[in-house]
Amino acid sequence: MGSPDPFLAAGLASFFLGAVSGLATWKRPATARIVAFAFAVLGSLLLAVASCLALARPSSATWSLPLVTLFQCTVRLDPLSAWFTLTLAILALAVSVYSFGYLRPLERTRNLGALGFFYNALLLGLALVFTAANAFFFLSAWEVMAVSAFCLVAFEHEKAETRSAAVVYLIMSHAGTVMMLAAFLLLAAFAGSTDFASFHLLASKLPPGEQGAVFLLFFAGFGVKAGIVPLHIWLPDAHPVAPSNVSALMSGIVIKCGIYGMARVFFDFFGPPPLWTGTVVLAVGVVTALVGVLYALQEHDLKRLLAYHSIENIGIIVMGFGAALMFRTLGHLNLAAMAIIGALYHTVNHAIFKGLLFLAAGSVVQSVRTRNMEEMGGLIRRMPGTALFFLVGAIAISGLPPLNGFVSEWLTYQALLAGFGTTHSLTRMMFPIAGALLALTAALAAACFVKAFGIPFLALPRSEAAANARETAPEMQYAMALLAAACFVLGLGATWILPVFDPITQQALGVQVSQSLVAHGFALQAGTAQSGTVSPAGIALVFLALVGTAAFLVNRRLRRARVATGPAWDCGLPGLTSDNEYTATAFSKPLRLIFSAFYRPNREIRPEYDVSPYYPSAIRFESGIEPTFEKHIYGPLKDWVFGLSRRMRAIQAGSIHAYLAYIFVTLIVLLLFGVRE
């Protein structure tokens, strides 16, 4: 039992005070906006300091929070926890700064005190989830996180869409918690303790059957939160309906709780697991990534599109975990470390660029008052800052060099490629196929972000609201600038950041590999210099030099030439209007047809006639895709649950005698079991 970490304690206290101040200013939205979010900013800064210190001086000292409860409220900031806490701190800092500006127009209409309370409660819950060192305390923090997230999702509860999304989220979240609880109980029964420290490498000592059960329960339980397919259906509903600052937190860090849980279980509680676990995780990762990006492509609600991309990126992270599990079992610890680093690097990268994209989308939605891309257009002229930041996020999430998404995808590719040589069984075919499907995912993501940036921001405005859009508050721009800068730092500075992972892989696998991943100080390498190198900083440098030279030469020539502005080709019609523009629906149509076996698209064309049957006065066009998972898995499941509860109504007679009888019978049964033990 060590002494409390002052920065971590102060950070947690700051979130707590923020929540209290939200309650205190329940009736004063203007004060709430300043005070509650100032505490959030302060708490984020303190957590950033605490986690940086913890990464610099790794320790696994635990200390108790002064709370009176049934179990130990122990907290620990070991390297893995510190990495996730740092991710939380960076994102929460930007989002809280953003909130100052974003919430200003809502002061008159909304209870910002409530928002401040739940917002700080969510941050507190998140920080405790990442640092809790005791299973029951972890689950309590998990519930604080889940329930405050529910309240934030339901913040605009007057809309039916919001209410149903929030309820689906709450139900699925709790189904996940049940699975985690069961897995923790199995472990705790075996360990005789609920401390995480006593779980270390313990799961591998369980009998094989239980080991598999614990693994799958944890994977599914954390998978619900992370949004792995097919447990993802709550995510694209819940993330978009929340206020945009909350959406950024939800997609950026709340789903990462699932990733944290998986990392903790896979690489701390488990020793080398059976090989099938890794193959399952890798396969689920591939499917999740592909399904996420395919649905995102057909989505024209800007925030829903981003939510589907969260599923895709979770898939990429889970792929890294799957590969790492397999390598560990096969005895290739250095490769396992590289795969873990790829996955964890992608975790922070995704938090940063998805946070950035949601903040930019929030700025757009606030200005245009719709989430439908088809009603935007031309915003790059009216909202230049937001457009630039969205573009940076789009390049980063598409994995294009030299930004951060490229670095983590490169590491994942390298791990998958090296995987081919680790075994001689047919299993090794999984690695290159997974790599090829990762390439498909990344290319589809790029296509999707051409749409997601091109349709709302480029060309002509497609609606009155888009034509009159205004740039949003400066605080929002600062926050987006911070995250955009982080995309550059994490991309160009990757070689300087890699050593941070040494304590994490040391703790998980007992190896440190950052030395073998850096060549000449400025290039990444895959294990050895022979196996492939890449230098985002070098690429950026040469890129700037070439662009500079080309621009200089071309502009010198253009000074003497005539440069005119003219209308774009309008197909001979009188003047180019937004009706001539390609729509988001049209943009994604080729892929809708090519992957029609997956989408099962439907469309309806209904012409309306006034006089002549040859000249329709109006044509109604509807096009959609089949929600496969909702229709074929969750629909029947829901019907089954409802049917079951209808049948159970028979025993709910409402008579006190019947209930007393139930209690009596239950007591007898329990006693019988107790005696038998």
Add this chain to the structure above:
Amino acid sequence: MIAVFLTAVVQLLLLLTVAPLVGGLIKTLKARLQIRRGPGILQPYRDLLKLFRKGMVLPGTASWVFTATPYVVFAATAIAGLMIPMISAKAPLGLFGGVLAVVYLLGLGRFFLALAGLDTGSSFGGLGSSREMTIAALAEPAMMLAVFTVAIGANSTSLSEIAKVATSTTWHFLAPAQMLAFAAMFLVLIAETGRIPVDNPATHLELTMIHEAMILEYSGPYLGLIEWGASIKQLLLMTLLINAFLPFGLQSKWSLGGVLVSLAYLLLKLLVLAVSIVLVETTNAKMRFFRVPDLLAMAFTLAALGLVSTFLF
């Protein structure tokens, strides 16, 4: 350091000068095969020269993305070109990136081109962007799998390392894995460079355009940069195919003699490859757009079979 700089400059100049030549060669050969005279091998140089001399018209609807795109495309393609071994087994910027970086840098150029297509606001731009991104997305897994086959054989994603291993005596060019991956890569090359049967570089026929539709609004020096970039990309992918799969004659040292020998081999192999592209272009009709996925699925299957064949041989 200085050596790297010099080799980079040499290879850059080579890329810039040879790239239009390959395009001219293909055009002329194709014309001859169709019993036409053709414009002559040097026509692309004349086109570029003309474009850089002219003024230009920018569409009023476009933003800075439209202006930035030609530079991004040009620079990204040129950097990718410096990462592949061309006249020496040691690529000048091999340290900065291997085959993954090449694929993703080309992706960066494509990303901006597609945005510029949308930026004009005209229907054709959007049409081209949508089709280009679709085909690229489908070509990418096939390309990666073919690349993986080679990379796994050489145990590296560094193209210099692949070329070095491939020029050693233990390498089997005729191994089924290599041949199948080569075939897959050839199909991807056709798709990525916009050749018949995927796209027709010679036409501005509205309904079939892909690449040309995206850049329809460009003119003058900007069009020149984009066209130049496209021809560099074509040369780059052809060189990649040649030097990753058939690297014989490639010298491993940067010396005058070595460079000249390598260059002679490179030009010879480019000629052979150009002839085969011309044969494909002349003997095939352009495919319907929705048949292209079948072609790329075939490429993917070939590459996957190549990997499977490593179990057998």
